[in-house]
Amino acid sequence: xxxxxxxxxxxxxxxxxxxxxxxxxxxxxxxxxxxxxxxxxxxxxxxxxxxxxxxxxxxxxxxxxxxxxxxxxxxxxxxxxxxxxxxxxxxxxxxxxxxxxxxxxxxxxxxxxxxxxxxxxxxx
Amino acid sequence: xxxxxxxxxxxxxxxxxxxxxxxxxxxxxxxxxxxxxxxxxxxxxxxxxxxxxxxxxxxxxxxxxxxxxxxxxxxxxxxxxxxxxxxxxxxxxxxxxxxxxxx
Numbered sequence: 583x584x585x586x587x588x589x590x591x592x593x594x595x596x597x598x599x600x601x602x603x604x605x606x607x608x609x610x611x612x613x614x615x616x617x618x619x620x621x622x623x624x625x626x627x628x629x630x631x632x633x634x635x636x637x638x639x640x641x642x643x644x645x646x647x648x649x650x651x652x653x654x655x656x657x658x659x660x661x662x663x664x665x666x667x668x669x670x671x672x673x674x675x676x677x678x679x680x681x682x683x684x685x686x687x688x689x690x691x692x693x694x695x696x697x698x699x700x701x702x703x704x705x706x
Numbered sequence: 707x708x709x710x711x712x713x714x715x716x717x718x719x720x721x722x723x724x725x726x727x728x729x730x731x732x733x734x735x736x737x738x739x740x741x742x743x744x745x746x747x748x749x750x751x752x753x754x755x756x757x758x759x760x761x762x763x764x765x766x767x768x769x770x771x772x773x774x775x776x777x778x779x780x781x782x783x784x785x786x787x788x789x790x791x792x793x794x795x796x797x798x799x800x801x802x803x804x805x806x807x808x809x
Binding site: 626628629677692693694699 | 738740755793802
């Protein structure tokens with residue numbers, strides 16, 4: 583069965599960095615686009631970033647552009663989110679999510695499997 | 707940028723009743739719209755994609771309709787496990803959500 587397991591969250595001071603990981607299993611990871619979506623405490627969902635199945639294309643929300651970097655290692659079935667220059671407003675649960683449409687094509691931005699999330703708290 | 711507006715913000719209903727949730731886009735999105743369900747402490751779950759296609763394993767009581775700017779998620783007869791928050795989504799944009807709670 584499809585499993586996505588995030589790790590790497592925690593408490594970090596403003597301006598510092600953190601790297602999240604998402605370990606995937608139960609499907610052919612290398613054929614799917616992958617996303618990060620976050621949710622601030624008590625708030626709604628916010629899409630963060632997407633990476634193509636082969637890592638060839640990456641896109642970001644304006645709120646994180648230039649600070650966050652999405653990447654993947656298909657040999658390790660793992661997705662990453664490098665977060666630099668963190669701000670208080672980045673405090674959220676971060677979910678990795680699989681794009682609905684596999685098959686070595688551009689993502690369709692429907693998220694059919696999600697991890698359980700990892701909490702990032704940015705606070706001094 | 708597309709803005710998604712959901713109404714109502716809260717819907718108070720009893721089990722067995724029909725729920726009708728609305729999502730309106732600030733510009734036409736054709737049929738490229740999804741619906742998700744989220745329960746407290748859980749990740750969202752994809753219910754509907756392409757406006758009207760049920761995702762794998764989603765019960766038939768959930769249905770989606772609409773195109774262009776106006777979309778509807780209908781739950782034909784609420785089960786106890788359906789009380790949750792529902793979000794519509796179009797590519798990188800999510801609506802603010804509709805909470806369906808028990809009357």
